[in-house]
Amino acid sequence: MSNPAQLPLLSVQDLRVAYPAREGGMTEVVRGVSFTLGRERLGIVGESGSGKSQTGRAIVGLTAPGGVVSAAQLRFGDVDLLRCAPEQRQALRGGRIAMVLQDPKYSLNPVMAIGAQIAETLQAHQPCRAAQARRQVLEALAAVGIEDPARVMKLYPHEVSGGMGQRAMIAMMLIASPELLIADEPTSALDVTVQLQVLGILDRLVAERGMGLIFISHDLRLVSSFCDRVLVMYAGRVVEEIAATELHRAQHPYTQGLLNCLPQLGASRHPLPTLDRKPEWAL
Amino acid sequence: MSSDRAAPQAQRLGLRVQDLTVTFDGFKAVDAVSFNVEPGESFGIVGESGSGKSTVLRAICGLAPRTAAQVALTGAGAPAQPASAAWRRQVQMVFQDPYGSLHPRQTVDRILAEPLAIHGISDAEARIEQALDEVGLGSGFRFRYPHQLSGGQRQRIAVARALILQPQVLLLDEPTSALDASVQAEVLNLLEALRAQRGLTFVMVSHDLAVVTHLCQRLLVMQRGKAVETVAAADLAAHRVQADYTRSLMQASLGFQRASA
Numbered sequence: 001m002s003n004p005a006q007l008p009l010l011s012v013q014d015l016r017v018a019y020p021a022r023e024g025g026m027t028e029v030v031r032g033v034s035f036t037l038g039r040e041r042l043g044i045v046g047e048s049g050s051g052k053s054q055t056g057r058a059i060v061g062l063t064a065p066g067g068v069v070s071a072a073q074l075r076f077g078d079v080d081l082l083r084c085a086p087e088q089r090q091a092l093r094g095g096r097i098a099m100v101l102q103d104p105k106y107s108l109n110p111v112m113a114i115g116a117q118i119a120e121t122l123q124a125h126q127p128c129r130a131a132q133a134r135r136q137v138l139e140a141l142a143a144v145g146i147e148d149p150a151r152v153m154k155l156y157p158h159e160v161s162g163g164m165g166q167r168a169m170i171a172m173m174l175i176a177s178p179e180l181l182i183a184d185e186p187t188s189a190l191d192v193t194v195q196l197q198v199l200g201i202l203d204r205l206v207a208e209r210g211m212g213l214i215f216i217s218h219d220l221r222l223v224s225s226f227c228d229r230v231l232v233m234y235a236g237r238v239v240e241e242i243a244a245t246e247l248h249r250a251q252h253p254y255t256q257g258l259l260n261c262l263p264q265l266g267a268s269r270h271p272l273p274t275l276d277r278k279p280e281w282a283l
Numbered sequence: 284m285s286s287d288r289a290a291p292q293a294q295r296l297g298l299r300v301q302d303l304t305v306t307f308d309g310f311k312a313v314d315a316v317s318f319n320v321e322p323g324e325s326f327g328i329v330g331e332s333g334s335g336k337s338t339v340l341r342a343i344c345g346l347a348p349r350t351a352a353q354v355a356l357t358g359a360g361a362p363a364q365p366a367s368a369a370w371r372r373q374v375q376m377v378f379q380d381p382y383g384s385l386h387p388r389q390t391v392d393r394i395l396a397e398p399l400a401i402h403g404i405s406d407a408e409a410r411i412e413q414a415l416d417e418v419g420l421g422s423g424f425r426f427r428y429p430h431q432l433s434g435g436q437r438q439r440i441a442v443a444r445a446l447i448l449q450p451q452v453l454l455l456d457e458p459t460s461a462l463d464a465s466v467q468a469e470v471l472n473l474l475e476a477l478r479a480q481r482g483l484t485f486v487m488v489s490h491d492l493a494v495v496t497h498l499c500q501r502l503l504v505m506q507r508g509k510a511v512e513t514v515a516a517a518d519l520a521a522h523r524v525q526a527d528y529t530r531s532l533m534q535a536s537l538g539f540q541r542a543s544a
């Protein structure tokens with residue numbers, strides 16, 4: 001297992017993201033999230049609308065237009081992400097910080113061959129000759145477990161399966177050797193067996209390259225089997241932070257509820273316990 | 284577990300699928316699949332994408348080509364002709380994605396009134412109220428649009444739309460895979476309660492073994508259009524399975540395990 005390095009890779013203090021509300025004023029969707037990340041695997045778990053994806057997007061700088069991001073501190077290594085120039089942010093994005101999105105069907109360019117898309121990312125961050133780029137693309141595709149990279153790089157996104165598309169996406173995100181990878185529900189659109197392959201690839205790459213990983217998901221069980229540490233979010237706040245191995249000792253009723261409401265193989269519980277949401281959780 | 288608190292023997296219907304083969308442009312999506320669902324039973328179909336599990340459901344309700352000899356309802360007074368009006372009234376389907384399966388520009392009221400209008404049922408008013416109550420939403424939701432509802436509420440509307448004709452057989456195509464874990468539990472509980480109340484026959488498709496074994500007594504495992512094996516949920520829960528493929532699915536549902544290198 002990786003141990004958190006002394007110098008934090010990412011430091012987030014009191015991160016807030018707000019969007020204009022229809023009635024005027026602003027609605028905060030992330031309300032004061034703080035954490036530091038070393039070279040480790042951090043999971044962020046919550047339901048839809050808990051602000052987990054918005055937290056990830058704010059770090060990469062992909063908050064939708066209209067959204068306002070503020071924080072006491074948002075530092076990546078020695079760069080202040082909130083105050084640096086847009087060009088510097090652009091250079092970081094896809095370079096030192098990369099993001100894998102949920103559904104390869106929507107997040108890959110449909111009119112560009114997979115190899116060309118990966119090469120474009122590489123050229124944007126590490127300009128090189130076409131032959132060199134091609135070699136690196138082949139290597140990247142092979143690294144994510146694609147057996148015939150020369151064939152796959154010529155294919156378009158609609159010609160590959162979901163699992164293959166997600167591997168291509170991961171290859172694209174990893175080609176510029178990022179230090180921090182943010183994976184937003186990277187396996188939710190995939191079949192269970194393919195999910196495990198993709199997780200295996202992510203796990204191996206994170207371990208080999210010593211990257212930091214933020215793994216965003218609604219599946220608490222999956223996250224706890226994969227990450228070192230888990231942040232549980234509810235209504236824009238972190239309600240509990242817990243080591244993945246200590247999950248069964250979770251204190252917060254929301255975390256316990258999330259764990260309990262999943263049907264389990266071999267455990268017959270009828271009806272399933274449901275979450276009884278308390279208004280004070282959102283305070 | 285449902286047999287002890289099942290509904291009266293009104294006209295409970297089962298389902299027989301015999302050598303069902305569905306071909307699209309020469310590609311065999313479903314290859315000679317057979318199974319039998321007893322009246323009031325809950326039956327699951329499990330497999331990966333492309334295994335043909337959804338196509339089996341679509342063939343049963345008439346959205347994919349098949350012949351009468353392949354799919355039949357069983358039980359007293361069962362309509363013989365698949366996809367006839369009488370058949371469709373007994374066999375209803377709930378689709379996977381509640382964001383895609385409800386008309387975005389129709390109110391809940393209109394969505395629920397449509398099947399009633401198609402089948403010429405007159406007491407729409409009372410039925411809509413009742414259907415909304417049954418799925419735990421209440422009449423306050425009647426004149427809302429789908430975009431004003433959460434995912435769980437939308438799926439409840441989809442269940443209400445399927446049940447408003449009072450069918451005996453409900454086909455469920457991944458009814459909870461687009462929902463959060465906590466909302467999934469609510470929808471699963473709702474489906475289970477409705478089945479116990481009305482003695483419904485379920486055929487449920489899912490890639491999540493835990494969800495299927497929770498709701499179903501028996502399940503069929505499919506791979507590349509073919510049936511791999513039929514197992515009882517209890518056997519699966521106890522890890523008593525025959526086929527390697529079922530075993531790998533079972534492993535996968537246990538979560539990620541780091542290879543000890």
